Amino acid sequence: MHEIHRSVVVLGSTGSVGTQALDVIAANRDAFAVTALAAGGGRIDLLARQAAEFGVEAVAVADASAVPALKEALAALGAAPKVLGGPEGVAEVAAWGCDVVLNAITGALGLTSTLVALEAGRSLALANKESLIIGGPLVKRLAAPGQILPVDSEHSAVQQCLWAAGPDGHDPARVKQLVITASGGPFRGMKREEMADVTPRMALAHPTWSMGPVITVNSATLVNKGLEVIEAHLLFDIGFDRIEVVVHPQSVVHSMVEYVDGSTIAQASPPDMRLPIALALGHPARVPGAAPAIDWTTAHTWTFEPLDDEAFPAVALARHVGAAGGTAPAVYNAANEACLDAFLRGELPFLSIVDTVAKVVEEHDVTPASSVEEVLAADTWARARAAELTAGQSR
């Protein structure tokens, strides 16, 4: 008998994190059951196969026009779960009966699901960092202590280091700083001018992680690391002056906590998202064999180097918007999502992504982010302003 018995809802089930979560669940059927799934609507056949394989009660697609195709695909597989369409359908699934909701939707669109799952009192395994970052005060107000379990490997690592330090591990009087590791992405070591001609194909080739396109390009600009610094601040209540970023190209040490006595605790494992996903789903239990461990019978070299803030200004900019708080992080994220789309369409040079985000952030009048409407208004304004500033630019 397994010590874990959890029912799970997977939002974003057809994506990189979603499919890996279902791999973990499929390998541990006695520990986990899936009650409902949601996705965008881009991969209907896969979504239908997942719904049939896990025998879910409900399945939602954000794109309501995909509902007939989904019903047809489910019928062909002999499956008949409740089918929901549109953002309201996704929200209904986010509140579906279960122990844990995994939010693996990509981008700012994940905010409603995070709020709905928290309000419904579910444990929230959070891959969709954007919802925490843009909705900071709203999400924090709703979340009970321990209700959010991070899926991002860096934050899972920090969480594990804090747990490892015992009941007082998190005491602000004991923690000197969090050290978030970054692979450095495909352009590590390059100077700014060397990145002028970067193409989407080059930016989508991550050296150590295989992930969805948004987070992969965000790893190339280091915007992802900037988002993670804000995420760490919000999850662990540590000031921005006590969150360091260090480049670690091997992506084996996933992050560290340095204590006031000079001791540093690190979490290490080969780069494999199944480990932090399994821990977020099964906590406090660990899922045996969730991912391969480090092979200590072979030689390893782990290196660490400081971040080049001049070549990669996205992290410093994130600290600035994180400290400003309110709607500033939502504007940083939305401007970036708009610029990233334009870059992937071949309509914006790589370096203009972060340059434009900085301009949009500078123009924004920060407000407190005390309602979803206020956050979404800031998000909409930032996307429109980024589009205006980048119109007519091309690679």
Ligand SMILES: NC(=O)c1ccc[n+]([C@@H]2O[C@H](COP(=O)([O-])OP(=O)(O)OC[C@H]3O[C@@H](n4cnc5c(N)ncnc54)[C@H](OP(=O)(O)O)[C@@H]3O)[C@@H](O)[C@H]2O)c1
């Ligand atoms: N990938 C990683 O290794 C990794 C690591 C750490 C953190 N994260 C974070 O995890 C999140 C997901 O990343 P990913 O790489 O897995 O992204 P991804 O591969 O692009 O997958 C995104 C998923 O979200 C679904 N989706 C899109 N719009 C939706 C909507 N409106 N409602 C419901 N579902 C929607 C997509 O459905 P369709 O298939 O229908 O489009 C897909 O299932 C991001 O926040 C990312 O930063 C990812």
